[in-house]
Amino acid sequence: MACSPLSRKGIHVKVKELKTDVAVIKDLELSFGRVFEETWAEPIGPTPFPSVTALREWDHKLLQRYKPMYMPFCDVCCLCTFGKCDLTKDKRGACGINMATQQSRIVLLACCIGAATHAGHAKHMIEHLTEKFGRRHPIDIGGLNIEVEAPITRLVCGIRPKTLGDLEVVLDYIQDQITHLLAATHTGQEGSNIDFESKVFHAGMIDHLALEVADIAQIAALGFPKADPKAPLVNLGFGMIDNKKPVIMVVGHNVLPATGIIDYLKKKGLTDQVEVTGLCCTAHDTTRYNPKAKIVGPISYQLRFIRSGVPDVVVLDEQCIRADTLEEAEKIKAPVIVTSDKNCQGLPDRTNDSPDAIIADLVNGKAQGALILDPEKAGEVATKIAIEITPKRRKSKNIPSPKEIMEEAKKCKLCNDCVRACPQMSPIPEAIKEAEEGNLRLLADLYETCIGCGRCEEACPNHLAIHSFIVKAAEHILKEETFKIQAGRGAIQDVEIRNVGSPIVLGEIPGVVAFVGCPNYPHSGKEVADMMQEFANRRFIVVTSGCSAMTAAMYKNEEGKSLYEIYPGDFEAGGIVNVGSCVANSHIAGAAIKIANIFAKRSLRGNYEEIADYIYNRVGAVGVAWGAMSQKAAAIASGCWRLGIPVVVGPQGSKYRRMLLGRGDHEEDWYVYDARTADRVYVGPAPEHLFYAAETKEEALVMVAKLCMRPNDTTKGRAIKLTHYIDLHKRLYGTMPDDIHLYVRNIMDIPITMKDEIMKILKEKSWKEGRVPDPTLLPRMIRKRKE
């Protein structure tokens, strides 16, 4: 199979014997460029550093089962000056592209953006950390508990990185592949939608690599929790912030500027005098660095937190940051420090200026912000500004009083432009009308479902500050937001994998469900918390990260405890495991890979296809991105698809423009090889779909339980999984599922308490008994050929 030229990067000279006038040299080996200490005894697999097409055959096998169903946003392509081109139905554009191919091209573009974003993040992280800690800094992400430190890197690249410097070659490979993938999206390149989809899978795999590089580097160098199921509980919520102190707000995903702030505070003995608060994944990683830092909430809290006037200085790094942050911060007189070349906000580069000069300009209002591309300097400047400016700012707000809301509300003409702009189609006009009478109750009711986008304000012809109205009306709720979340623990320990590997693969732990991604929820974040609790109570392993992990913390039980205070953080049945920020998603994919390696003893090294085949057929893992919004989320999902892990998104996820759907009624799609006998065996649609948008929480719960079924389930395991699927279906749908016959392979699969009921259905469906094979999609995995 084809491998990337990068795997052969560097010059390697081997001389058996060299005779000169003065000496004879034997067995001389010289390497130029990157050198690896190759003490890894594991045999190298077929696809180290795979090229764009190296895993195409595997991708096509999956895509044969899960054919793309495209859901275009609009009828046209507008990517080149030939266009716009009308691609309606089977029309082709000026370049010859049709709608299916165009949609898959857009999906690839989204995934390239996502992968490039994580790669840029990882690159920045490695450059900074190698400069600070040296290229030889060891990758220790769990001490003796972690021997397989970088499962994705081992699997994809076929190398075993030991130091930060070893990760550079991985980054080179990532950048090389993203360049090729992005090139494929140019006008007049790929003409097959299925090959575009294969490239989407490649982009996803590359994205997972980038995630892993970024997170293992920061865990190793910055002292984050190291695969610690008892990682500390940290504070989350608006009400947790002491706004009498100077408050620094950090936003984004790259933790380095926040570490600069925390280090400076520590150095100066100011840790308890300044509040360091964060939003989005930077907040996760800030608490992994220092548990005293506080998380405000997910991305949807950016506007409301700035407008509250609580932050005294705003520090931006990269990704998922509102583009209007500078304008919003100006309204509350809070200076802005930008720290990433990805997000300069038009501010002057002050990286080489003295801190005192920058501080003076920002505190005195001479400048509104500064670009500082040095995390340590940014930390010092942000801290000093916060301390100096706090008395001057007096926590200036941009939130109206109830009286002002009443007055403003009179301008509302009930034009409905706000509701037509609102992603939730919330009943804003009715709430505004009631506010006119002095009753803010309906406005407060909107708070729970509001995703904080501010589109309502942009749409309002009278320029009403509708989002601020909602925040003011819900002020009492906001102030009571005091929660606990377990800091991101990082990787899953090898011993945890050993403990659960067997019950997962046999099906006795009914599934591993990962709740990840953004907060573009269809109703409210409570749905995420409810789903996580449901599966934890059912003894699934629940894993989480990013904004979903934060959201899940924001709902308490009757005793005032969040999910993280109720459920253990161990990777075990009934655990709720917060791995950390977006880049920590690598540990979720990594856990699935480690099951194949540690439990099943499959070789990882450059052996992608075999491991994906193992995971697909045996590991009942499902991802749920209930509020997925970003291109990064698309890339993360596509990395899961190539590993054979299904992903469920909420209804907004239908805007990703295509699903990967199986057809349970197409029997011919669901045959595998029995690796023991080479027989082709029908195993039913398990899992039925690879990418799927659910309309409601109830549908997602039922579908996730179903998607956890795998061909390898033992009869006991299948009975357990069927019990959960049927039980959830009966409770939430009020009926028996109509496809049970597809999942019962033999009588022993039937849950004992449902035997009579199910036997009756099987009889009606003319069900025939099947068998449980040693499943694989790969002919080369067959151990015994038929004569």
Added chain:
Amino acid sequence: MAAEPWQTAEIPGPTKALVITKPEVVVAMIKKAKRPILIVGHEAVESDFGEEKLIDYLIRLAKTAKIPVVATAHTVGEFVKRGYSHVAEMPAVDITNRLQDVEWKGFDSKGQYDLALFTGLPYYMMWTILSSMKHFSNLKTITLDRFYQPHATWSFPNLSKKDWNENLNILLNKIGGK
């Protein structure tokens, strides 16, 4: 109200739904169809329709017009609760996928449907589903919701609740003469 997308920024492209200016259009489409199907999303359970819910109306419509029903998400139980069990259950994306397959013989194995009536899905999800149908199927699609969906073959314009109720009630009365 005007025939423009309810969510302002959702601009469809050159091919837009024909506007149902009077309910008789839908009646004619249903009567003309050989194999119609009604796809009902979960919002039909929540959506007020006069003194009742939309789902109650839809049951009457399905009975009167003898249109088979497929309930998406968890909606099937609500039909059963109301004593209407002639309803298939299938996720919204799944039924959309099958309706695009010319080989699919339908829930009764009697052949492909030729008219799909959609209602009760979230607006933005209906948008992507109808777009998928427009580009990749040969079926005619009608949305019975009160907001304009340009990717359908036929859609009501954006209507007030009162006008929408009136239109659907006329539709039901007229279809009774089928």
